[in-house]
Amino acid sequence: MDISTKKSDAPPPVSPPSETEQKRAARGVTRPGDRVFLGLSRGSGIFLLVIMAAIAAFLTYRSVIAISKDESNFLTTFEWNPTAVPPSFGIAVLVYGTVISSIIAMVIAVPIAVGIALFITHYAPRRLGGPLSYVIDLLAAVPSIVYGLWGALVLAPQLIGLFGWLDDYFGWTGILDWQGGAPRSLFTVGILLAIMILPIITSVSREVFRQAPQMHQEAALALGATRWEVIRMSVLPFGRSGVISASMLGLGRALGETMAVATVLSPSFEINASLLDPGGGTFAQNIASKFSEASEMGRDALIASGLVLFVITLLVNGGARMIIARRAEYSGANA
């Protein structure tokens, strides 16, 4: 029997349905499974926002306490004495050290990671590509304190030769001038961070390159492109936004890396013109090495520096999104 005839045959309802009942009928049937899933997924979304807000509120509240007591300029002071009377501390050295070591890491890691990813997806025979990907993923599983120990005990002594060479040929630039101190400088940290962020950038780029559409690679081939030209015309443009995202993931790790930096760097509260001379510091390293012995005022000061790191990370992520969005029209995802 047809539903419409069934309705017309049915006796009229005793009382007209209430307004809410009518609304519910208009929305159709809701099944319990749908409602549970909706609740769970909406709840997860809200939970994430609440956590973010809580972190931001905590950092801001404690930072305001600290900065209001700071006698010197929080942004420009080369000093960290929150327990002095009056307290005097600033983040200039930390901003410089964090940004410079991360830039060095990115400059080294991104080209190498893209190269490895292209090799695995487009050059290496399958028998070699598989194990190679596995080894690189394994690098990501090494704990950062282990990287720190290796960096301090193995990498740093090995860099003496490189530092001497850089000083001989590029010492005149000032930034690569080396006084002969222990090679536990921001440059060493940058190299170590490069090794640490290599796996994440490589594996994300690899997945993106692997998805480059066959039809565009064939289009390039059919025009008489060599293998490199195929990559340049169809694979790299397709993977561009993915490589940027991968680099941002890596940069996020480099900016926030704590134990490895704290183990390798010999810190000081000054900015050296040279990248090779020891000294300087990063946000995370400074917090880690001072937190356990800090007074309450000291802790609040460290939290204030943590807030700045939080803001820098947000800015970097926002910047990356803008770069990706600006060229969305030409994105490979439109294919």
Next chain:
Amino acid sequence: MAKRIDVSGLSAYYSSFRAIEDISMAIEPRSVTAFIGPSGCGKSTFLRTLNRMHEVTPGGRVEGKVMLDDENLYGAGIDPVSVRREVGMVFQRPNPFPTMSVFDNVAAGLRLNGSYKKSELGDIVEKSLKGANLWNEVKDRLNKPGSGLSGGQQQRLCIARAIAVEPKVLLMDEPCSALDPISTLAIEDLIGELKERFTIVIVTHNMQQAARVSDRTAFFNLSAVGQPGKLIEIDDTERIFSNPSVQATEDYISGRFG
């Protein structure tokens, strides 16, 4: 400019599987040759051996000879890259480079082949787009992404890209199968114009299309699934569709199988 193709004793393999067996045929310059036959009979595979695209597939391998005028494409010391610059190809699904503008798509092949002055490049792009009957539709948006065009326009953009490098031969692998009838008509008209300048080989599943656009038609078939595809016959299109010399061709064309 257009060149003659002479294939003799050509077989193509996917690893150990032989997809097509012992094919010999001549393809005349400045004409349209259509390949028809059931799915899996190897007509696309055969087409891809003509510009050495078959060997790009993992395990792809070719035996036999393909002469382009008097040069064997599979001869010793022949670079597949330079073969593909002489033998252009248009694919089943329109595949303009999504990250490039309309202009850059057409110029892509030229930029691979050498350096051109900006004005020179502009002239060739305009000429190629006119040749592909697309100029009037895109002349005001040469700098917009190629992926913003309609499917039929994208396919004509791909044809413009292929003819911009002045190939000797143009291969088309079911170029209209993803298009609506009006876009199909536009491409078919275009094929009629292009055959004045190029040797054209087209694979099609649409027999009316083969009858409409081609001068010669080749019928491929396979005896059973898992067996290699073979060339059954090649003849003037008119003859194939009116009075083919092999019974299997007539059965296929009139819709009677087996």
